[in-house]
Amino acid sequence: MSRLFGSVRSRATLGATLVVAVALVAAGTAVLLSLRSNLIGEAGTQAERSARAVAAELAVRTPYDKLSGLDGDGGPVQIVDEDGRLVAASEDLRKITGTATTEVTPRPSAPARGDDDSDDSDDGDDGDDSEEGGDSDDSGGSGESLAPGEIARETTFSNGSATIDGDAEDYRFAAVEVETHDRGRLTVHAGAPLAAEHSAVDTSLTAMLIGLPLLLGVVAGVTWLVTGRALRPVEGIRREMAAITASEDLARRVPEPATHDEIARLARTTNETLAALETSVERQRRFVADASHELRSPIASLRTQLEVAAAHPELLDLDGAVEDTVRLQHLAADLLLLARLDAGERPADAPVDLAALAREEAAGRTGVTVDAEPAEVSGSRGQLGRVLANLLDNARRHARERVTVTVRREGTWAVLGVADDGDGVAEADRERIFERFVRLDAARSRDDGGAGLGLAIARDVAVRHGGTLTAGAAPAGGALFELRLPLARPD
Template sequence: MSVLVFLGVHDLAMSERQQEIVLVNLHVGRLIRLGTLPPVLPPQKVAAVQVVDETGRIVSATAQMMGKPLMADFAPEDEFGEAHGVTCSVPGHEGTCMNVVVTRYYRDAGDWLIYGADPVVPWYVNPVLVAILGIGSLLVVAATALGTYRIVGRALAPVDSVCRELTEITASDLSRRVPLSAHRGEIRNLAEIVNETLDRLQQAVERQRRFASDAGHDLRSPITAMRAQVEDALMHPEDTDWVKTSESVLVSLDRLQAIVTDLLVMARLDSGEKVAHDYVNVAELVRTEVGRRFRGKRIVLDLQPGVVVSGDRLQLLRLLTNLLDNAERHATSTVTISVRRDGHEAVLEVIDDGEGVKPEQREIVFQRFTRLTAGREKDKQGTGLGLAIARDIAEQHGGRLTIEDSPKGARFVLRMPLLAPRNPA
């Protein structure tokens, strides 16, 4: 900005300097017209003046230019009355560049030329102007910097508050949240996203804590039972039926192994590993699983062909296995399995004719390590993870697993995005 001011002032000063030279030339022209032009001109408002007649002889000049050669070698064209130029070789002013204006004075006997010269205006125009602009620029820069600092400081104050709050939040106090700015904007959006992230983190940590607590409790039970059996046998070895004791320990080991296996499955699901995209025919999957199972209960199939989904075949088989195990455990005599299309969804239903699940408990049964009283009575070796694993697998495949109303027993319904059957060609 200061450079533009300098340029503007410099151009204005140059214009004014040329105008002064022109006025001096006009004044000398008036003396020629009046016939009062002296050989030596009195001091003028410009540094040097010379008057040349039609023969090229210098007939008048200012005192410092007397006896000196012509100050410039240019003249206006015949059709022009004035010419401008800059020369640094004006006699008596060597080393100083001069702004020269040549004015043509018309006479009948021949035109005369009036040369006027004055030093060119320096780039800084005037030292006082330099000082004023320099100080002004510094003040403007300082004011701008201060204003920017204050504006940016106020704008980023919420960010600093968010950062301070985040540094104080630890795993022991995930309930705290970062403050929200009073004004809508990017900073408030950032704080909201941070709070949403903290919500998910808190839920994940609490879920992990509950999981660790429940896993520890369920793992401790078979270990405690085995330890008690072995200690009792060692205290009274002569009265111990070692075969029966070994069988009891094996039962506890089976339960322990089942819990560990389910825990490993849950860990893989929680890790968010990528799901394979196999081409799975749901009806064929059901037939294969039902065909290899021991028929403890009567199984009724209602399978619509061509119901195909995309997913991990092993995981979907694990989901089906868990649902069938649960249905056979609670069924009185019959388990019904149906597969059908419903719009753009593939629907798998597993229905038993047992006591069913109360509406208020339909979500509880999907929680990890949850075993209702009826389930504990019918399967003392259960882990309480089967239905939780089934729902996690369903959600990883973009589906949902719920319990819906049924005239009798429990009706588990799996819904997943449906794919069109492959073209045989």
Template sequence: MPRPLGSVRARTTVGATAVVAAALAAAGLIVVSLLKANLAGHADLRAEMTAREAAAKLASGTPWNRLNLDDAEERPVQIVDAYGHVRAVSEDLDAVSGAGGPPTAHGPSPATVLAAENDGDDLDEEDPRPGRVSEEVRHATGRATVDGRTADYRFAVLEATTPAGETVTISAGASLATSRDAVATVGRAMLVGLPLLLAVAAGVTWLVTRRALRPVAAIRGELVEITASGDLTRRVPVPGSRDEVAELAGTTNQTLAALERAVTRQRGFVADAAHELRTPIASLRTQLEVAAVHPRLLDVTELTYDVVRLQDLAADLLLLARLDAGEPPASPEPVDLADLVRDELRRRPTGTRALAFEADVADAPSVPGSRVRLARVLANLLDNAERHAATRIRVALGARDGATVLRVADDGAGVPPDDRERIFERFVRLDEARSRDDGGAGLGLAITHDLVRAHGGEITVRDAPEGGAQFEVRLPTA
């Protein structure tokens, strides 16, 4: 399958290549600038050495006709007196321009003119001492014509005084041809090498990115197969690189495991719900079929009981479905648990057994949530306590460690330690026969657990001082 231009690999390659290109271009400009400056400095040094050599000879008294000013093509030299007349030039030097001196002429030979373009620095107005060379040197870029060929030179201009007291200006140049050839060569090499380096950078980035993304492709392929097969027991491969891709694979496997648990729980829930619904529906059908044949045998009380049981079970299943979907309370509000406990105990009818209720509901902080759902929590805990208590049920309410604590204890048989986590699972009955006789489906404590968790609290069970079970609910205060 071809990769689109918008893929991660393509974008990474283009971005890396652009960065490398910018870095190489900046580095190339810096190298060329430094090279030009360095070569210009060398040219200035050569021109100054030539000028000082000629000036030293004049200052030492060397006659004009004995000055050795050869090699005009590489280092042309011109000497001009204070009146602008050319006193001496290198052999075959025809003209100089832009060297920083006044226009000059050379006697009977073709005039060698210095069309000076001063670079802004004037020479010292005071004449040097007789037989001395000026320390001040001025550098300028100009052109010189040697043997009919004009080229660019870097000139050094200084003054000297002969032993006879005559002040002259010496202009000596150094050819820039070699420097410019070197800069041009470096530039051409960069123009040739830059595309090659960019191609190498792009290729390496492409290959490295492909290798780095290979585990991602494997993860994607495995997820496609898992989705197609529906087998949530499979897991994606985890690379051994211990990088972000490995963390992604680990997180994906954790997500698959959580999804597998959720699906397994949902399937079990559906199966248990269907099993629980089957009993009251079958009972209703049997009673109705009998009533159709023998109307006098119809037991309306039993029929009503089965209908109510079926209605309660449907309501519990619907509530659990809403809690599983993460439905928050419709209108969270501060709930006074002390008032809620008093109301629940007042309206609770007296059962067939004589049970004593003890209530210790000191004023406690309000809790945020739904009054209806918190009332369901309390009712489920009291129903469970009535189902298992022998003679007495105790309800206590208080505050501890910044939380509101509700305790419901009975003096029954209690809950074995191994079952204290399992009783909050759905459709779990520790006393199967008694629960069915009482109409319980094993959903009361599961609903209570989910309601408490939905309110940001927690519920635990332990041994009660009375010898039975004590359920403790901790809820955050308002």
């Protein structure tokens, strides 16, 4: 199970399905609540209309047995007086809950106000007293002050159930008060069935319970297929990378999809990385081969001299042995520095004045002049001194008479130039001379010009310090090497 859900495809499918499930459940719940609220509201409106119709008949002194709302054709109706007694109810009402009273059988009420003097026209004042007495009961019920024959504007609602003629149902009840002329304040309770609401909610719930799993299954299936199709190129990249690792053939490349999405960019970046790795490995192989070749000559020469000296001490060429040993020492130092630079060793972050460094390296060298203004950079003084020494050695080997060192500031850059008055470097060779173990002419033989690592070391050091080293033409016609480094920050 953990392996199944360890894949991106499985996690994406599970995540999408869960998100859709949560969204559907939330939306379905909102729909059901809204549907239920609307249907209950419609039932309440219907119940209120029924209650107000009965209240209107009571307001015009319609007798209880003549009320149209009590014929049993509509919903249950109860009429309760201000003392809480049931005075009238729908026909065939057997049971009711949710209203002011659970009684279903009307009880005789007190004598109607004004009935004893209804035929005596001289007792009209007594009828007025009855009406005033009715007004005095306005404090009961909802507390709304009503005149005789007036129906309250306020309606209260409640939920309950009723049994009519053996059929039990849930109802939405509306209660409306009316102030009558002869029976005091009455409250009419009328109900509207909630069967439609229950049926609609149950139907919607059933549809959701059936449709939700089906829809989630569709979402999961579609997500699984789409994710698999989208990740198919990734699997191809993975297989090819595994094959490259197994075969160690860095010339192979991963397939690039013919799209413009992230996977295509991943494939292109992977191929670029493989190309850079192939170049680096090839460069390392050439470096090892060239280094072995360069080391073989002084070691073989030194061994030969030592073997001859062992057999014939009088033939020992001590100066030649020392020269080969020094050359071997310099070559080993160059190789060690290149190895450290290739390993990504960060240079020191110390302030270095290029003008002072130029004067220091030029001291003691014949034919070298310095024209420098102060320019401070950050880096390793030893490595930057090595760059300048290599440039001066190279310039001195090719110069006829004069080598010029300049230091100036250009914006945020410090520029150190080393120019000679020799034959210069052909434009086609101005980049090749910075490759390792490259010699352009006989003047740079192993005996005179070294192993061909000086300029390669100088450029690598310049790059590690955030700068550049380029070759060009000097004003005097020779070669001009320019080292550009960022000036140190004032802080």
